[in-house]
Amino acid sequence: MAGKAYKIPHHLQRLKTMIIRGHYLSSACQVASPNCDDRPDSDDISLLVIHCISLPPEQFAGDYIDDLFCNRLDPSAHPYFQDIYQLKVSSHLLIRRDGSIRQYVPFHRRAWHAGVSKYQDRERCNDFSIGIELEGAISVAYTDIQYRRLADVCRKLLEDYPKLSSRRIVGHSDIAPGRKTDPGPYFDWHYFHKLLDSCAANPSP
Template identity: 55%
Template sequence: MKTTATPRCPTLLQRPSGHYDERPAGVAISLLVIHNISLPAGHFAPVPQQGSYVDALFCGRLDCNAHASFSSLQGVTVAAHCVIWRDGSIFQYVPFSQRAWHAGKSEFAGRANCNDFSIGIELEGCDNLPYTEQQYQSLVALSHYLMTCYQDISPQRIVGHCDIAPGRKTDPGPAFDWLAYRIALKESRE
């Protein structure tokens, strides 16, 4: 039996980013894109609220001299709508109604520019390291909430960055357990 009650929105800690703009007029939100991110690659913030390089990148204050691998990030303006940290906490950088700059050059079902019609969720992680149980729980809760708010997002319209930018992006990678996520999401909606 499908529930008709709107699920409670998970707790979202607001971290305003300037890396977004207005969605095109009349465009419905109909896609959820799952990403991963870690800075430097494979390193995770012990406490997201204290000195996370990912947070600094999304808020436009990353010191590109802080690590050799950051040189390619000079001048980059990106942000997802939310990041789910290793402990399951969720930071929201961009209002869902706005177009976050998360997908880059992308296409889904023959339609280009996925930022126009998608919500981007980053998991703190990398392609080949397992995500945490807390992250899956938060992702399921947030996905369920978003699917209720934006009814054009169906299970078939929840994809990885790799699916909308093949050959260019690989996230969320082989470590992401799509089957477990989809089962948990289905159960949350029954």
């Protein structure tokens, strides 16, 4: 079952048609992360990986995720940060609880989101994947607007990057089993794919 229905801010109620221009998503707020590099093959973008993150855990809002991905997280701001503030990590996108989207790395570059990972017979999933973080936790339901924005984003990525397909959308736990558990049991894959199919049947004007 999908998470609670968030009240959608006025500026998000009628999101403009999504456009990817120069590997940047037009409807995302751009926050450049230094934690990225060139892919071995910039044309080999063939996997979407869904994650979740909240800083501190199970606490939402604030700028701590930006701070982590941009290497400016203050270890004194919360005890949890003392163990993670030196990590060099990033993701391509973050979808917040209210449906707003932030982009940290352009899609043609390699974000550092998957870590030690394997999909089918290929290791190093960062080389060929796009990472999408949902603001959330494995113990908390996601919001309906997050599912809808995720479906919108994934459909646009599938349109623009031909090696992607709806069958190649996985959770972090699928490519790093035993090490990672996100997006967790509260992520409703059936609902997400229903929305994704709806996007395909009813493309944006």
